[in-house]
Amino acid sequence: MPTIQAIQSVISSHFPEKCAESWDNPGLQLGRRNADVKRVLTALELTPDIVDEAIQTGTQLIVTHHPFIFRPIKSLTDANPDGNMLLTLAEHGIGLLAAHTNLDSAPDAIVKKLADDLGLSGRHPFLEHHPYEAYKIVVFVPRKDAEAVARAMHAKGAGCVGQYSSVSFSADGVGRFTCGMDSHPAIGTPGSVESVEETRLEMVVSGRELKSVIQALLAAHPYEEPAFDVFRLESEVHGMTDYYGFGIAGRLPEPVRLDAFVAHLKKIWEIPAVRAAGNAGKMILNVAILNGSGAKYLSSCRGIDAFITGDCGHHDFDNAIRQNIALIDAGHYDTEKFIPRILADVLESSEIGGELEIRIAESMRNPMTVY
Numbered sequence: 001m002p003t004i005q006a007i008q009s010v011i012s013s014h015f016p017e018k019c020a021e022s023w024d025n026p027g028l029q030l031g032r033r034n035a036d037v038k039r040v041l042t043a044l045e046l047t048p049d050i051v052d053e054a055i056q057t058g059t060q061l062i063v064t065h066h067p068f069i070f071r072p073i074k075s076l077t078d079a080n081p082d083g084n085m086l087l088t089l090a091e092h093g094i095g096l097l098a099a100h101t102n103l104d105s106a107p108d109a110i111v112k113k114l115a116d117d118l119g120l121s122g123r124h125p126f127l128e129h130h131p132y133e134a135y136k137i138v139v140f141v142p143r144k145d146a147e148a149v150a151r152a153m154h155a156k157g158a159g160c161v162g163q164y165s166s167v168s169f170s171a172d173g174v175g176r177f178t179c180g181m182d183s184h185p186a187i188g189t190p191g192s193v194e195s196v197e198e199t200r201l202e203m204v205v206s207g208r209e210l211k212s213v214i215q216a217l218l219a220a221h222p223y224e225e226p227a228f229d230v231f232r233l234e235s236e237v238h239g240m241t242d243y244y245g246f247g248i249a250g251r252l253p254e255p256v257r258l259d260a261f262v263a264h265l266k267k268i269w270e271i272p273a274v275r276a277a278g279n280a281g282k283m284i285l286n287v288a289i290l291n292g293s294g295a296k297y298l299s300s301c302r303g304i305d306a307f308i309t310g311d312c313g314h315h316d317f318d319n320a321i322r323q324n325i326a327l328i329d330a331g332h333y334d335t336e337k338f339i340p341r342i343l344a345d346v347l348e349s350s351e352i353g354g355e356l357e358i359r360i361a362e363s364m365r366n367p368m369t370v371y
């Protein structure tokens with residue numbers, strides 16, 4: 001039976017904690033890592049109703065988007081509602097795991113769902129995010145093997161620059177070495193002094209792929225002790241980590257009036273009420289979406305006709321009108337309520353998916369009601 005640790009590994013491989021914002025607190029919040037899990041419940045956040053549903057359905061692990069433990073806890077008692085919920089979970093052997101901004105920034109999760117629903121083209125991250133550093137890897141290979149080593153490294157993602165892939169540079173030279181008496185050289189014999197025609201092969205690689213590229217290099221290289229160097233780059237490599245970002249921007253299939261666009265959002269995302277600033281007849285073509293709470297990023301909207309986010313206040317709407325951007329508050333909950341489905345899909349399609357019973361919480365609801 002899968003353990004909490006195994007489930008955390010699946011979530012982390014899709015949404016690495018390294019891709020979260022520095023202030024965030026994703027990961028395992030409560031639970032024994034080696035505890036067995038049969039039933040998983042996914043939800044947007046932990047609430048008393050979710051705790052009840054987890055107990056009633058015999059759940060061993062709750063996976064949420066919003067981390068319940070966010071700030072340091074000074075005590076854990078039943079004297080306050082939050083402590084009471086955590087104690088109840090612990091008493092029932094229910095773990096708690098969160099994937100927050102590490103999921104927000106992933107290219108194939110919530111931003112994809114929202115952009116797909118609107119049929120956006122020309123997509124790019126609304127806010128850039130570069131969780132991985134850029135590296136240059138240089139390896140010295142016998143000339144006849146250079147192409148095979150390059151191919152193996154490219155296959156693991158090395159040499160991507162913007163829209164170009166398999167980018168490398170090579171220069172020929174001579175490598176020299178003395179074989180140790182206990183060595184097993186591919187060229188030469190133990191004790192011999194060798195000089196070999198080699199190729200210096202170099203290419204850029206993202207920190208995300210660095211480890212697997214080095215493994216591929218070592219596997220493809222004929223030498224017992226391949227010589228290679230890894231340099232961290234100060235310069236930015238265009239496009240190397242463009243797949244990470246917060247929110248998404250793009251173009252609608254055709255221009256549409258603001259009032260019709262808002263009506264469309266309400267319909268496709270089943271939102272009871274949407275607040276928006278802007279002239280009802282304003283034509284909308286280029287849009288940006290930032291799930292959750294994004295009003296403070298209004299100033300990042302360049303060439304954007306409409307900005308869809310949640311948690312907007314009076315001054316945000318006022319500011320948007322002055323900047324001639326239609327600001328659409330579709331709600332924090334209503335732009336993120338799809339995430340439990342995404343979490344369930346990730347687990348279901350994983351290697352351990354067949355051994356789990358995954359349930360999307362039925363007691364999940366918007367904490368705010370429109371009357």
Ligand SMILES: [Zn+2]
Pocket residue numbers: 066291292293332336
């Ligand atoms: Zn949120």
